[in-house]
Amino acid sequence: MERALQGNVTCLKQENAQTLSWLGHPETRFTFDHIACEMISQEKLFKVAGLPMVENCMSGYNSCMFAYGQTGSGKTYTMMGNIHEIDGNLNDDCGMTPRIFEYLFTRISMEEECQRDEKLRYSCKCSFLEIYNEQITDLLEPSSTNLQRRYGERCIC
């Protein structure tokens, strides 16, 4: 399978689910944990990338998902997709963010129910940020634009 990643010029070839090679420099290979093709469904991508992230959080670890790419490359589609619910259910075409939160809160409810006797309670904190033109915006509070970078235990406060 060859991918046109620069306009109409095909420059990369997908060797397998982990490796891309650069046409013209076939010895130059780029290796990733997983390479999703452009036809992958929102659901499948969530299973590959989002679900393991939520399971990580359920184990008490921090997780971060980062969408990076040129304009029009599909960042918003991937992260949000079609967020309009159908009869109270997620749209088949909804993206990573609604799927992650639905799965996370379902998992939390199940765990709290299973461990009711221990009165287990989960506490979640999340940030949802956009970096555009070197400016940071809090997407949960879009009026908070141009946030300052801070270095320390928590990177951005």
Ligand SMILES: Nc1ncnc2c1ncn2[C@@H]1O[C@H](COP(=O)(O)OP(=O)(O)OP(=O)(O)O)[C@@H](O)[C@H]1O
């Ligand atoms: N995998 C896909 N399947 C179908 N449509 C897609 C897919 N990826 C992107 N699109 C469509 O391509 C267009 C551009 O995608 P999108 O807005 O997500 O790009 P973006 O990277 O967020 O761009 P920008 O940086 O300019 O905000 C949109 O109309 C989107 O619906």
